[in-house]
Amino acid sequence: MHRPAPAAATPRQRAGLFGRIADNERWLWRLMLAPAILYIVLLVGFPFLLSLYYSFSDAIVASREMNFVGLENFRRVLDSVTFWVALKNTIFITVVSQVLVLVFANALAMALLVDFPGKWLVRFLILLPWVAPISLGSVGWLWIFDSIYSIINWTMREAHLLGPGQWPIWLGTPELAMASIITVQVWRMLPLATVIILAGLSSIPQDIHDAAAVDGAGFWRHMFQITLPLVMPVALIAVLFGIVFVFTDLIAVFVLTRGGPYDTTQVLASWAYFIGIQGGDLAGGAAVSLFLFPVLVAVAIVFLRMARRAELT
């Protein structure tokens, strides 16, 4: 398009590339975004592709040589008994812990919605498990579940809940070890879910509660027909985060049981670590960890749909 040339430039007009880019939004945005995107592509995208590549190769820590072996690693993994145990455990721990978190977080968030003296202290205490490094919190639980000095056992014995000679070894028996791991996962995810649901509860307009009261809804009807349905979309977000964090978690199992006793509490992430890093079998470890990916994709899709809906309203 033809435009008459601007008349004589003002003395302050900065020529040069920099001056022009500093005013050109298109280029400015690209230049400001590019470094972050590049970092993410290089340090998330590239390793991910490498992970895919390893899983089709025979890479090991000790050697730089690699050969393409097709689906061999996956065949090896699927043939292993431990894989199926780990997969089952991962799903079981995720589902049970998230169901518990959802129920607990709703109850706790509702209790936190009203004002009471000392609320900030209660909130601080409730948030501790989420804020403290997970590995350190898990060490705390390791001590609580100690085989000889477990404070749970001591308390139960004093309360006469344990008969003579009864002394549960929390981390030493498969069922109790699973229960322990689930306890720790609920413990560390509950704070986040609670504050998210609390934010959702606070955002319900008072008008709606008033209208329900005027319409004669009692406590339970109000809760199940008004409050819970309205807070569900937000609760779903809390659950999505919970799924991602618990499904892919390595720390709780690593610190508490190291997969034991006899691999009965192994999860996908911990098994990938023991094979890939401690066992030096990069290809096998990569193949195992790739099984974490489908869950991530599913969660991402749900997120995108929710974001789109949030945009529409």
Next chain:
Amino acid sequence: MATVETRRLTKHFDGVRAVDGIEMTAREGEFLVLLGPSGCGKTTLMRMIAGLERPTAGDIVIDGRVVTDLPPRERNIAMVFQSYALYPHLTVEKNISFPLRAVGTDRAEIGRKVAWAARMFGIERFLDRKPRQLSGGERQRVALARAVVREPVVFLLDEPLSNLDAKLRNSARDELKNFQRTLGTTTIYVTHDQAEAMGLGDRIAVLNQGRICQVGTPQEIYSRPADIFVATFIGSPPMNLIEDDVGYLGFRPEAFLPHGVEGGDDNITFPFRVTRLEYLGADRLVYGVLAERTPESHVISKIPTNIRTEIAAGGQYDFVVRRQDIQRFDRKSGQRMNGAG
């Protein structure tokens, strides 16, 4: 000071023509008001003049210089925003001196100019405060002070009074007009409020759907509207329109009065069936339909309260309009046809 000219200025947003080939000139020292309903393109037009929005086509000329490709800072303009856009982290003094510091004016000069601007708007007492500690009226003055301090060639004002309460708005309007007269700086003022436009503007440009319908003095716009849109947009209540076989007849509610009130002999009489009355203190508004006409025409009469003719809802009365107060509009284009009907 300076003239501002737009040449076939056009802006498309995702295929919507927000501004559609506008040709407009603000004369030197003039107070030009851009008036129109929301979405008519007046704010987009102003933002293009400011350089905040790139035109899709066309040019902007300030003082004979094409500035279309220049960033805002090189156009030597000042703008007051509807929200005032005061920098919340800076004191009033730093807010006012911001444009001077941005171009590296020396300290003594900054001090002198800030004092001058602060005195002009009577805000010397607030110089050390932050914007959030000020009332709406005080913020507006700070915004104006920030605009004048650099002595720009053009002021752009985007509904600067709309965040004030009704009482304050009237006095602020006076002050605005006074300071513009004193400085004599070319000013373009965007508003959707016709009372503001009538009170402030040397000339008014009425915009609708990205085009200018009419440019003229407040009086011209009111008494000789260029088309049906201007006729019905300006005036409260709007101009009455009735359809006949040639086109539309238009007359203002205050020109439509009971028979016998209006002297002279060149009057047209309409039988008027009254449906509803409203007392507004100074005026009475009489709603009704013209009898014996198809299609049914709803019209309003605005009668000063000191005309005490008895009128009651349900009754039928003879009302008259002076022939010279009747405008004719073309049926198809909506344009006013020359001469009185």
Next chain:
Amino acid sequence: MARFPTVLRKAARRGGHAGILVFFVTFLAFPFYWMMITTFKTTQDLYNTANNPYLFNTPPTLNHLQVLFNDTQYLQWLANTAFVGVLVVIITLAFAVPAGYALARMTGAWAQNLGIAIFLTYLVPPTILFIPFSRIIAELGLQDSLWSLVLVYPSFTIPFCTWLLMGFFKAIPRDLEDAAMIDGLSRLGAFIKVVIPISMAGVLTAIIFAFTLVTQEFVYGVTFITSSAHYTVSVGVPTFLVRGDVYFWGSMMGACLIASIPIALIYNLFVDRFVAGFTVGAVK
């Protein structure tokens, strides 16, 4: 059925409310309470199952903390964590502040999707990437070096902080930038001189969260670092202090407590903003 008298019902509801709070506070905070008790208990008290473990049966002692600070590398681990944390925060801000601003001001569905895509990369867990990373780090010659963590941690702090900052920048009225441009600044100048000073609260929040994420990270730390002198706190305590069959429970609990509480205190001040970032705009 006869209804309860109002007074009773009210009392029951209040009692239920208090009961819920007491139950959950106990569940969530108990491990930390237990850490505190353990830290200051003498060894003979700790290991005597006849004693009531909730009480100090012998006077409290600082022995475990002395052991922790004098005989372990705990201080070194704290210093390592701070070193990595500060560098990661700086890198994160350098990348996330401009990116967050660009995403906040770009228009169109494309920009929106890009923002969400960046946020989703935060959800890609270390447990998918740590195996290829172990080889990449080795190839770069960074194995057993804190620099490996400095390099890799921004891969999750940048996405999260970009998203967080985008929310902050979106809340800043554009009029301010427009005014700044008219007042003589360039587009970039308006960002640097007006938007950034106004956004200090947001930048501070991003700093806190980047630092917290660093202190919590475990998987990369345990994968890349092999010598105890280079551990961060979250890796050093559970791996090195547990190694062998002798558990120094008193010292370990002290180590956990000292590393957790300060972060928790700071974090608590910013938690509402953090939640706003997490809820992806579903809560207004």
